[in-house]
Amino acid sequence: MLDYETLKVIWWLLVGVLLVGFAVMDGHDMGVGTLLPFVGKDDTERRVIINTVGPHWDGNQVWFITGGGAIFAAWPLVYATAFSGFYWAMLAVLWALFFRPVGFDYRSKIDNATWRKTWDWGLFVGGAVPPLIFGVAFGNLLQGVPFHFDANLVPYYEGSFWGLLNPFALLAGVVSSAMITFHGAVYLAHRTEGEIQQRSVRAALLFGVIALAAFAAAGLWVQAIPGYVIAAGADPASLPNPLAKEVVREAGAWMANYRHQPLLWAVPALAFLGGLAAMWAVRAGRTFFAFWASSVMIAGIIGTAGVAMFPFVMPSSTDLRSSLTVWDSVSSHLTLTVMFWATLIFMPLIIVYTSWAYKVMAGKVTKAYILENEKQAY
Amino acid sequence: MNETLVDLSRLQFAATAMYHFLFVPLTLGLTWMLVIMESLYVMTGKQVYQDMVKFWGKLFGINFALGVTTGITLEFQFGTNWAYYSHYVGDIFGAPLAIEGLMAFFLESTFIGLFFFGWNRLSRPQHLLVTLLMAVGTNLSALWILVANGWMQNPVGSEFSFQTMRMEMTSFWDVVFNPVAQAKFVHTVSAGYVTGAMFVLSISAYYLLKKRDLEFAKRSFRVAAAFGFASACSVVVLGDESGYTMAEKQQSKLAALEAMWETEPAPAALKLVAGIDEANQRNTWELEIPWVLGIIGTRSLDTPLPGIKEIIARNRERVESGVEAVKALNVLRRDASDPQALALFETHKENLGFGLLTRKYVADIMQVTPEIMDKAAASTIPPVKPLFWTFRLMVLLGFSFIALFAVALWYSVKDTFAEKRWLLRWALYFLPLPWVASEMGWFVAEYGRQPWTIAEVLPTHLSVSTLSVQSLYGSLAGFVGFYTLLLIVELYLMFRFGRLGPSSLGTGRYYWERQGALQSA
Numbered sequence: 044m045l046d047y048e049t050l051k052v053i054w055w056l057l058v059g060v061l062l063v064g065f066a067v068m069d070g071h072d073m074g075v076g077t078l079l080p081f082v083g084k085d086d087t088e089r090r091v092i093i094n095t096v097g098p099h100w101d102g103n104q105v106w107f108i109t110g111g112g113a114i115f116a117a118w119p120l121v122y123a124t125a126f127s128g129f130y131w132a133m134l135a136v137l138w139a140l141f142f143r144p145v146g147f148d149y150r151s152k153i154d155n156a157t158w159r160k161t162w163d164w165g166l167f168v169g170g171a172v173p174p175l176i177f178g179v180a181f182g183n184l185l186q187g188v189p190f191h192f193d194a195n196l197v198p199y200y201e202g203s204f205w206g207l208l209n210p211f212a213l214l215a216g217v218v219s220s221a222m223i224t225f226h227g228a229v230y231l232a233h234r235t236e237g238e239i240q241q242r243s244v245r246a247a248l249l250f251g252v253i254a255l256a257a258f259a260a261a262g263l264w265v266q267a268i269p270g271y272v273i274a275a276g277a278d279p280a281s282l283p284n285p286l287a288k289e290v291v292r293e294a295g296a297w298m299a300n301y302r303h304q305p306l307l308w309a310v311p312a313l314a315f316l317g318g319l320a321a322m323w324a325v326r327a328g329r330t331f332f333a334f335w336a337s338s339v340m341i342a343g344i345i346g347t348a349g350v351a352m353f354p355f356v357m358p359s360s361t362d363l364r365s366s367l368t369v370w371d372s373v374s375s376h377l378t379l380t381v382m383f384w385a386t387l388i389f390m391p392l393i394i395v396y397t398s399w400a401y402k403v404m405a406g407k408v409t410k411a412y413i414l415e416n417e418k419q420a421y
Numbered sequence: 422m423n424e425t426l427v428d429l430s431r432l433q434f435a436a437t438a439m440y441h442f443l444f445v446p447l448t449l450g451l452t453w454m455l456v457i458m459e460s461l462y463v464m465t466g467k468q469v470y471q472d473m474v475k476f477w478g479k480l481f482g483i484n485f486a487l488g489v490t491t492g493i494t495l496e497f498q499f500g501t502n503w504a505y506y507s508h509y510v511g512d513i514f515g516a517p518l519a520i521e522g523l524m525a526f527f528l529e530s531t532f533i534g535l536f537f538f539g540w541n542r543l544s545r546p547q548h549l550l551v552t553l554l555m556a557v558g559t560n561l562s563a564l565w566i567l568v569a570n571g572w573m574q575n576p577v578g579s580e581f582s583f584q585t586m587r588m589e590m591t592s593f594w595d596v597v598f599n600p601v602a603q604a605k606f607v608h609t610v611s612a613g614y615v616t617g618a619m620f621v622l623s624i625s626a627y628y629l630l631k632k633r634d635l636e637f638a639k640r641s642f643r644v645a646a647a648f649g650f651a652s653a654c655s656v657v658v659l660g661d662e663s664g665y666t667m668a669e670k671q672q673s674k675l676a677a678l679e680a681m682w683e684t685e686p687a688p689a690a691l692k693l694v695a696g697i698d699e700a701n702q703r704n705t706w707e708l709e710i711p712w713v714l715g716i717i718g719t720r721s722l723d724t725p726l727p728g729i730k731e732i733i734a735r736n737r738e739r740v741e742s743g744v745e746a747v748k749a750l751n752v753l754r755r756d757a758s759d760p761q762a763l764a765l766f767e768t769h770k771e772n773l774g775f776g777l778l779t780r781k782y783v784a785d786i787m788q789v790t791p792e793i794m795d796k797a798a799a800s801t802i803p804p805v806k807p808l809f810w811t812f813r814l815m816v817l818l819g820f821s822f823i824a825l826f827a828v829a830l831w832y833s834v835k836d837t838f839a840e841k842r843w844l845l846r847w848a849l850y851f852l853p854l855p856w857v858a859s860e861m862g863w864f865v866a867e868y869g870r871q872p873w874t875i876a877e878v879l880p881t882h883l884s885v886s887t888l889s890v891q892s893l894y895g896s897l898a899g900f901v902g903f904y905t906l907l908l909i910v911e912l913y914l915m916f917r918f919g920r921l922g923p924s925s926l927g928t929g930r931y932y933w934e935r936q937g938a939l940q941s942a
Contacts (some may be wrong), residue, residue: 097534097537097538098534098535098537098538099531099534100534100540101489101530101531101533102527102530102531102533102536104489104493104530105522105526105530105531106528107493108492108493108496108522108526109519109522109523109526109527110521111496111497111500111520111522112496112515112518112522112523113519113522114520115499115500115507115511115514115515115518115519116511116512116515116516117510117515117519119507119511119512119515119587120508120511122499122500122507122515123500123504123505123506123507123508123511123886124504124508124822125500126497126500126501126504126507127501127504127886127887127888128705129499130501130888130892130896131892132496133500133501134501134896134899137493137494137497138903140490140493140901141490141493141907142905143490144485144486144487144489144490144748145486145487145907145910145911147486148482148483148485148486149483149910149914152483152914152918153914153917160660189641194754195754196505196508196584196586196587197505197508197887198504198505198508198886198887199887200887200917202876209627244738249745274472274606282582282583282584282585284584284585284586290621315708361852368839374511374512374589374590375512375582375589375590375594377589377591378512378516378589378590379514379515381516381590381593382516382519382520385516385519385523385524387518389520389523389524389527390523393523393531394528396531396532397527397531400531400532400534400535403543404534404535404538404539404542405536415929418925418926418927419475419537419538419540420538
């Protein structure tokens, strides 16, 4: 059995892997959903776009479900505090996601222009809203969230929904939205041809530039906002109790990890390299490479925020010691061990059969395919 | 905790969970029927079997879309609305949910894409394998969800830790092989199989009544009759297994749904119907079958089953001990090394949950009076009347399904069912009933668990998130509005494609297409 402290770090990495997996896999079909009404000019074009992700969106969405379950199992206090605190933001995500399964499956079952256009906008909402809100949520995590625990560890959220929409958080929302839309555009360029492909390439260049510029701006801004530091307590090997520590707020504290370990600068560097490489490749027609490069960009951007905050996960701005860290918001040693092995066994299997599914469905989705499969395609 | 907040949180959870379960049973059952139909296709090579897989698969897809939509809510609602629950038991409860995602839901959801779009890209055996893996994923998904749910009814393999102020897992395998979870799993999936079989049987009967697509409908009807008969028998037999585990692990639920006020001499009688006087804790009249409940509940003739009054008296003692546990815990939260509190806590720890029940009446444990303890003890029995009647209706429906499928199977074997219009009508009218029975089953299981979220560990009223009542009204209204709209759309598509039948596949082989009457779709 691995020791508790090691497992706590491993689970920080695994949650990161699940988040990146979600952003890369579910992200590309959300990006496709966001672009759908703009890149597809008529019904057949829109069906081409939808069918590039048709066989895969459902499997991809499980990254989101599993991410939620894994946070519940590994970081129950984070699951409890974040989702109840961000109540309306979370409901907005869920309600936006409602449009996806029904949008994909029901849209083309009825041959009526109004019906289909309505679902197209539903798919847009399902694709555009969740990445925006996740970005805004990350922006708030970086600034600290107003909540505290009572002595029985009941979480109380003291903010409002509107308080989440502050300038820095909105910038983080732009980073997230643009990054996911960029990724979706790159995927579309890979799976389509002709005019749809050309429009996708243009969208990719536009959103790639926005994503990297907003990411750079957020990186500069974050040096000015106060970060959080553990002053005492929260021994990594101890039993988790978030109230048994002292936390202070310090300007520039989110840069401390990068100062102490300069190698970590590689993480934001990868975000830029991945993004630039993807933009170059998608213009050069090397779309498969571009997809992997934009995936690297996503991992770099999410990783940059994660590294900056480590070991904090959800700092509290109103009761500093209530802040949740990887040391004191986790499950028991046994549960972390069980979940570690479950992930180690099933994650490779998932990757193998997902890859097989993509391989079976590989190739360009064309207008001819849609017309031949009028009744079967989405 | 604010009572309105607790009630609204419960209502929202119940509404969204029961709504989700409108779609789950059909998914559970139809996937296996698709496997059976496709196996027949691969073995015989007959086109009609492939058309069956594709057509029933289309209806399966319409249903599945809403199953996924409504399932997303449930994965996150523990966090949004049951924050203290999530903290208090997440160490145990979160694990099966996460494993469900990793092991089952990924499998199901990845292969469902290939099921719909892989026909021309996979060989026949490969496609059959895809369908099979989808069915396996679906059923494994139910397994892990019911492991989580079974633990709420019978929280094994875990222990309270005062340092972390929560329940912690002590044995993963005890949680997985929880007898209540296992009994619930087999009972629930077979209820799903009945639903899937009834769906195919009823709609096929409709085509036969309309004299359309006879070859297609007859073959579908036969598969459904055989699969349905086996499933309906197992749902009742396995429900009886649930009764046995309930008698052992969930005595208050059993006593309530049997309206058994007094401890009866073994072997207890099974009440068919009764006039229940809840206020005076008695039944005005009863119609019983001797011995049966004792045999179902204890698998013996000499073990008595405790009645409601005896359970309340026992729980009164547990409340008193639980109050001591809470007092000791409060000391330990301030000073974890206080030896006196530690010893006291160890003595009373197993009744901690009963002590927490008093929080509903008074926030400060030092203010608990004997009257409050009486109230807390009395609250450990869920309301009797709704449980008693819901349970009976569910059982009655279960037996009526066996009857229908038995007759349908009999005439399938004789190959005369297509002319028996009374049988076809019977099958058609029964279409909605498996859903009614499934929802009642959930009601009995979860309403019968009250006043706890985790039986004898965590009271419901302590489990909720500290949200405002306005937030709850808003979100509840949102869910009801959204779900009603989605249900209307879903039913519209189901009826439309149900009426169209296999003509919707666009093969040119079926009724509406040969009539040249296919206007749209």
